[in-house]
Amino acid sequence: MNVLILGINYSPELVGIGPYTAGMAQFLAAAGHAVSVICAKPYYPQWKSDPVFAGGGKRVSVEQNVRVVRVPTYIPANPDGKRRLIHHMSFAARAEIAMLEEIRRSKPDVVIGIAPSLISAVVARNAAHRTGAKLWLHIQDFEVEAAFATGLLKDGGIIAKAARQFETWALKADRVSTISPQMCTKLVQKGVPSEAIIEFRNWANVDEIIPLLKQSTYRSRWKIDRRHVALYSGNIANKQGIEIVVNAAYILRNRKDLTFIVCGDGPNREKLVQQAAGLDNIQFHDLQPRESLCDLLGLASIHLLPQIGGTADLVLPSKLTNMLASGRSTVATALPGTGLAQEIEGCGLVTPPGDSKAFAQAIESLLDNTSLRQSTAHEARERAVQRWSRGTILHQFHKELDRMLSLSEET
Structure with missing residues (x-):
């Protein structure tokens, strides 16, 4: 299959969701699929541009058989609620252009959008709609509720209402996955049909990370x-x-x-x-x-x-x-x-x-x-x-991806 992935974070970022998006893309490429990724230039968690990727507009490379398109993005030094919103909007604007170029280059069978950023889910939806591809949305954080819980957004008022309405709209996809049973339950509470929900956990690198028996250096x-x-x-x-x-x-x-x-x-x-x-x-x-x-x-x-x-x-x-x-x-x-x-x-x-x-x-x-x-x-x-075995989790994800496309072909 031809897979197009949109996610703001990606390797070489060491923590957060970037390593998991990269692992997913590389797994699919190793399985023989054509995989392209649209992401931001690395900045997380320092909230500073990685000097290796500074300047020069977008960067395109092939890494472990994955075509990676990194776009420049506004990065706030102090990522409060307003600046973080501008950060995500700037990524969505840049990603929209890059996604249009990618779908002209090769028509995807499935578009996978990673949230955060939920704003960029609009871009993933547009690409799927233009090409007739299936849309898979993967939720790493419920960022709207997390923004309220951490004080980045204040509850009540027009902005809060608009944010929740946008979230409800953005969660409409052929498949919506998230990383824990409790978060799957929350998707149901937000109106996502249970038959569209998949649990897709982050994994542990159990072959690389093992109990250290000697003294750490x-x-x-x-x-x-x-x-x-x-x-x-x-x-x-x-x-x-x-x-x-x-x-x-x-x-x-x-x-x-x-x-x-x-x-x-x-x-x-x-x-x-x-x-x-x-x-x-x-x-x-x-x-x-x-x-x-x-x-x-x-x-x-x-x-x-x-x-x-x-x-x-x-x-x-x-x-x-x-x-x-x-x-x-x-x-x-x-x-x-x-x-x-x-x-x-x-x-x-x-x-x-x-x-x-x-x-x-x-x-x-x-x-x-x-x-x-x-x-x-x-x-x-x-x-x-x-x-949390990496192989088990990714093989199950691959199976669900195949199943979604197989059902699409049958109908």
Whole structure:
């Protein structure tokens, strides 16, 4: 089949949804399909243009048999609600031109739109309509609700009403997939027919990310001389509520066997560094190369996965999959009964969002109870293999894609 994918994020971005869109495209290309991707030039999570791709308008390349068209996009240094909206609109405008060029070049059988950005789903819909292709929409985040939950948009009023109406319209497609059972349920609540909904999880790289049995090289590189490491690695933005990590470091500052490591970039990083001033038990580092991910995750005694309240069923953090695959326990913040809480159950401990004291106590509980830490770490690896295998997830996706097109041919 001829597959055209539209998604704002793509490789070489190291975190977020980019690696999953790239993995999907490369899997389909390896299966013998013609695959083209329209995406933005890399910018995430730093919210800065990657110097390698700066200037020169759009860039076209072939990477692992995937034709990749990267378009320039407005990138705000401070991605608040208004600037983020302009950012997505600028991508949609550039992508519209690139998509028209691609469909003239080769007619697609299926157009796959990745949200975020939901705004660019309009572009994917237009391309499918022009060519008679099937439209598959994949939801990584419920970005409209997440914008309200994180304060990027204020509820009530004309803008809020328009955003929700737009979301309802944008979710109309031949297939709509998302990454957890709870998010599938939310699609039904938003009016998507159940027969059109597919669960398409993000995967863990269980062959690349394995439990590290030797000492991580990051110990000597970062001069870590304490026995335990509580690690956060990923984006540093408003959905994470990562201030709780610094608060926990302050609460546990008298433990001389524990170092907190925060690896990541994003608009809130500088504020966190300032918040942690004077603490000798926390370090900040940039995101590490993909090829070092196993070594980095193996540095952790415990992984940290903070989220603010209200987002646990709107977003399932993509970083979770490889955290589980690394065979380490996790302390997460989520409300009981949410998708995130259910995924962590048995693999670590869950505390209420924003409760720094409970978060710190959960970290101590795992550090001081070796049996609990080891049993939850073992369960984390087992769960990654059973639920989050890359091959299983992508083969099932491929099967559903074939089924959609087969049904189309029959009718």
